[in-house]
Amino acid sequence: MDFDQKRRFLSVDLVEALPHQELELVEGWSTFLLLGGRGSGKTFAGSRWMAQMALSVPRMALVGPTLHDVREVMVEGASGLRAASGPAFRPRWESSRRRLVWPNGAAAYAFSAEDPDSLRGPQFHAAWADEFCAWPKASETLAMLRFGLRLGEDPRLVVTTTPRPTRALKVLMAEAGVSTTRAGTAANAGNLAPRFLASLEALYGGTRLAAQELEGIVVETDGGLFRAEDLARCRGAPPAKFDRVVVAVDPPATARGDACGVVVA
Numbered sequence: 001m002d003f004d005q006k007r008r009f010l011s012v013d014l015v016e017a018l019p020h021q022e023l024e025l026v027e028g029w030s031t032f033l034l035l036g037g038r039g040s041g042k043t044f045a046g047s048r049w050m051a052q053m054a055l056s057v058p059r060m061a062l063v064g065p066t067l068h069d070v071r072e073v074m075v076e077g078a079s080g081l082r083a084a085s086g087p088a089f090r091p092r093w094e095s096s097r098r099r100l101v102w103p104n105g106a107a108a109y110a111f112s113a114e115d116p117d118s119l120r121g122p123q124f125h126a127a128w129a130d131e132f133c134a135w136p137k138a139s140e141t142l143a144m145l146r147f148g149l150r151l152g153e154d155p156r157l158v159v160t161t162t163p164r165p166t167r168a169l170k171v172l173m174a175e176a177g178v179s180t181t182r183a184g185t186a187a188n189a190g191n192l193a194p195r196f197l198a199s200l201e202a203l204y205g206g207t208r209l210a211a212q213e214l215e216g217i218v219v220e221t222d223g224g225l226f227r228a229e230d231l232a233r234c235r236g237a238p239p240a241k242f243d244r245v246v247v248a249v250d251p252p253a254t255a256r257g258d259a260c261g262v263v264v265a
Helices: 003-010 043-055 067-075 138-147 167-174 185-191 196-204 208-213 228-234
Strands: 031-036 059-064 091-096 099-101 107-112 126-130 154-159 178-183 247-251 261-265
Touching: 031 126, 043 059, 043 067, 043 126, 043 154, 043 178, 059 067, 067 107, 067 178, 099 247, 126 138, 138 167, 167 178, 185 196, 196 208
Parallel strands: 031 154, 031 178, 059 107, 059 126, 126 154
Antiparallel strands: 091 099, 099 107, 247 261
């Protein structure tokens, strides 16, 4: 299918995409990670890409924090897949099979990050993982998803999320073959309510919360004794031998996985 034919099928081609939403222009990746602030257009980027993939591959996966998120945001949302596909190529949602089916037979199956084992068995050509940092079982779900990306010559995964300083995200960002792009809320200001950005900047500008939620920056965990940049400035060559190593642990006193203070001297 040539470019002009694709334009007739995809409504997203009638909307000018922002640079961070044109995933098809980036080469050489197997996993594309888009870190974005709130309202930066992450969902549009993911749905735009997957709607294009539906023109050429038959089996895809949609993974969100919950099945409710998959349907309400990734499928039925204002920037979701049904909106991203033009009238002639609009998919239908089959709730009994938890899948989205396009007129050409291509299908995207819905999965929840609450249940990594549900990804055992199915296989796909492409996958879109949304709000990765909100996944309750991020590492396990991502691993199971990747084991299923084994169809076709070039299976690909797109991950869209507002960042949080989670271990799963840091590991993903450090992987070879992952192409990472960051976009702040301001990049998509033209598609947001006029006072939205200004009001949030007035309330939270200059804070860690704004850096994470508006600028799409991975910030350090609250309550940490030292920042990563502080440690980097103080790091030196280790001695040939340590006479003594002291490890102090301040464990949490709750049943939940709260932060645990560890200091090595």
